[in-house]
Amino acid sequence: MNRSILAGLIQLVVTAVVAAAVVLIVLIPFALLQPAPLAVLTSFLIGPLDSVRHIGNIAEVATPIALTGLAATVIFRSGLFNLGTEGGFFLGGLAATAAVLLLPLPGFAAPLLAVAIGAAVGSLACIVPGYLRIRHDASEMVTSLVLNYAILFAGIFVLNYVLRDPAAGAMMSYRIPAEARLERLLPGTRLNSGAIIAVVACLAAGVWLFMTRPGLNLRIIGASPGFATHLGLPAGRIVMAAQVAGGLIAGMAGAIEVLGLYPRFSWTQLPGLGWTGIVVAILARENPFLVLPAALFLGYLQVGGNILSQEVGIPTEVVGLITAAIMLTVTASAIFQNPKLLRLIRRFRRAEVQPS
């Protein structure tokens, strides 16, 4: 086996081991509080894999966070800490709902057009902070944080005054027509054709980032803006393009989530899947090819948490704790820049250069 691939795999293996350790460390205290600790662990760890339905659920949960993770990946690669994916996700879902309810979309193309409209409108959440940063030097992190909430309230306004179904009791939109919904792939789950879009998008983005010239330019700018300027790259335009692309993906994710899962639009809080996307991007080390496994792993944790809350009565929020701990350990340079680990990797590389 090729030793340089092996060397690259070491980081992955360490990441997996660290993630597994975090899951156990967070989960065991909660398990010990219950009468049957072992049952807690098995239903959390084995439960998500014990039936086709549960595996379908994992893919269903992984679909939106793979896309928001991809959005965060593209944006982070440009070197900006634009946190607008959360707002973009919300706005994309809302705009797609508005499109199918208000516009006379042709039946067969309705889902596709609605997703496209959702993506376009949702991208504003990332474009505005990006523009204000590039054009006016305003901190994209701060503006995107508060813009997310401005978008939330604007969205609730539209929901309440334009889309709301007065007959529905709670605040929710009119019913989304069946022909505008995304196709379900697996009976018994809500896995839909959006999952296919997510897989294709991640693979395409990986090819774009690592095998094309624009992708290379983006990586150069993110890694070293000074070097990019000396090369004569149009930094502003490339960074802006990344914000637009990330925003489009985040908006698309929201549109797919609403049209794929829900009969009506009813978000009156930020759904939080944009934040989870940031975790996915970090876990995938901002590599689009690794976004899918990272999203599936977090989906597996979420389904495990859901099973836990149904069977044992531990709230599914435990997963939030695990996710936060994974975020910290996976970015910890004490683990991943550890001299011992780096030496091990170097030894593998050297062994390849000088075959003994």
Added chain:
Amino acid sequence: MTSMLELLTDPALFATVLRVMTPLLLAALGVLISDRAGVFNIGMEGMMLSGALSGVLVSAWIGSAWLGLLAAVLLCAAIGALMAIIVNKLGAHLIITGIALNLAASAATTLGLFFATGDKGMSGSLKSGVLPSIRLPVIDQIPVLGTLLSGHHVLTYLALLAVPVVSLLVWRTPFGLHLRAVGVDAKSAAAAGIRVARVQMLALMLSGVFGGLAGAYLSMGYVSWFAQNMTAGRGFIAIAVEVMGAASAWGTLAAAVVIAIAETLAITMQSLGLPNELMQMIPYVVPIVVLTFWASRRRALARIAQLS
């Protein structure tokens, strides 16, 4: 229009501005201290949430609102210390640590509430304490001034007092000098013999103290219960307030007043029949406009300085 005028000249309006301003000002001062030390605390939202829950739980448990406040402050200072260890010892990314803290706090407070009350949404079943409002002894007697200045929440006065204290701490004390040195250039500060990690840990702990106060105000002053994710983005507005105030204590006070007035107008105009949701946007849109204005002015000034 007359009703609008009546509303705007109502002394209760002033009280509302102070009520809305208090948590923002406290939290923003906390962000300021961390920012000055180069460890921008984006986890303020999570700290406030933890402070709000611990205040309610401990005060219901022990029966003293003041001990609840103390618990909130101590817990958030401990969270600040933990953040510093994670960033400086474990080497995790600062901003990601803050985001993780927000995620963890949202999850942990929900779990904590659930295990304490059996309810994931609200702490209504707990008999938690409320911190008192204070009547100022002499000023209380003066006709107009008395109603304006006296009778506000104890943490409101504390927040206003904290502005000069933080300003003095940052600009007029040896610790403040170290704080700013570390924030401007950590490596040079270390070379000059300042213990960077220790200063940053103290800064984040102080930041936590303010986060705890802000959180306790929300659940033991603004309202008298804890609700899931009750901070509702206030920690993020506080960050925007601190940046609007250009990381100075008095500037932060000015920015907090502006945002509080915007939010109060939003609350008042709701009663005039304007759409509630659009009004709620205002405190989130104002920082974006002000920040952009400041930043582009700074850039223009820098360009002029370069030309001359």
